[in-house]
Amino acid sequence: MAHHTNREADITHDPGTVLSARNVVKRFGALTVLDGVSLDVHRQEVVVMIGRSGSGKTTFLRCLNHLESIDSGEVLVNGRRVGYREETDQPVEESPSKIAVARRNIGFVFQHFNLFAHLSALDNITAAPIKVLGLPKNEAQERARDLLKRVGLADKADARPSTLSGGEKQRVAIARALAMRPELMLFDEPTSALDPEMVGEVLAVMKELATEGMTMIVVSHEMSFARSVADRLVMFDSGHIVEQGPPERLITAPQHDRTRSFLRLLT
Ligand code: ADP
Numbered sequence: 148m149a150h151h152t153n154r155e156a157d158i159t160h161d162p163g164t165v166l167s168a169r170n171v172v173k174r175f176g177a178l179t180v181l182d183g184v185s186l187d188v189h190r191q192e193v194v195v196m197i198g199r200s201g202s203g204k205t206t207f208l209r210c211l212n213h214l215e216s217i218d219s220g221e222v223l224v225n226g227r228r229v230g231y232r233e234e235t236d237q238p239v240e241e242s243p244s245k246i247a248v249a250r251r252n253i254g255f256v257f258q259h260f261n262l263f264a265h266l267s268a269l270d271n272i273t274a275a276p277i278k279v280l281g282l283p284k285n286e287a288q289e290r291a292r293d294l295l296k297r298v299g300l301a302d303k304a305d306a307r308p309s310t311l312s313g314g315e316k317q318r319v320a321i322a323r324a325l326a327m328r329p330e331l332m333l334f335d336e337p338t339s340a341l342d343p344e345m346v347g348e349v350l351a352v353m354k355e356l357a358t359e360g361m362t363m364i365v366v367s368h369e370m371s372f373a374r375s376v377a378d379r380l381v382m383f384d385s386g387h388i389v390e391q392g393p394p395e396r397l398i399t400a401p402q403h404d405r406t407r408s409f410l411r412l413l414t
Contacts, residue, residue, distance in 0.1 A: 162226075163189050164188070165188055166222070167186075167221075168207075168223075170221075171185070171217050171220035172220050173215060180386055183387070184386070192378050193378050194378065194380075195372070197382055198409065203385075205335055205336075207383070208333045212255050251329070253330070253333060258337065261320065263308075266307075266308075267304065268305070268322075269295070271320075273290075287326070291304070294322035294325055297355075298318040300319065321353070331364070333365075334353065334367065335366050336366050336367060337365070338369060353376070354375070379392065380398070382401075384409075
């Protein structure tokens, strides 16, 4: 693909594009987990990613957020890329500060919440804004209380994670990610570790966020959510995007065998 390899601000960058992944390759030893994945995500777009377990969805999200380094290709956030040496164009281990700057624009919600067990809900939410953004404590707390209200947990500020239900933990985790005022939110199977009765409360918060215009990439097999919230459904298979399009089209008329057989498994 012919594109400029301008290092800092990419002159081919479309300002409506929040995230651009281009030919991302990721290997773990001899195993190629991502085999040239390209994806552009536009401002306020909601992308839902589906595909068999082991197809590379989680690894892809982790590469977008620099939780994993990539072997080749590039990831641009707002047209800026990290992970390359300017003179040689070779991948490098980025400095922690540069990665922190790139990451601060991206919120990440994990399957297993990953809350700090020894901190209250409020302190979970204020930790990064205080430490990374340098927000004064009272300001961070005010922001955190607003967010707890927004996710329906105004009365849980002082609760430790162990006293919360799975659905409540995940809503705290969403509030924690939002506290950094990210431009893009990544959700990695946010409801798959939850008891069925708690799935709805988490999806409702995510739906609300989408309605408010948050740009989101969501790995999820909740097809009713995908149908009602996603702008685009992306099908992963063996480290490739094999098919993508409007959810309704993909669900009712999948073009690819792999998509067809995968969707059959879900129903
Ligand atoms: P998915 O999210 O679609 O289930 P993953 O991205 O979790 O897929 O995994 C893709 C493949 O990469 C799997 O074969 C998995 O075993 C492998 N994998 C993931 N993380 C690691 C790692 N840290 N080391 C080695 N292999 C890994």
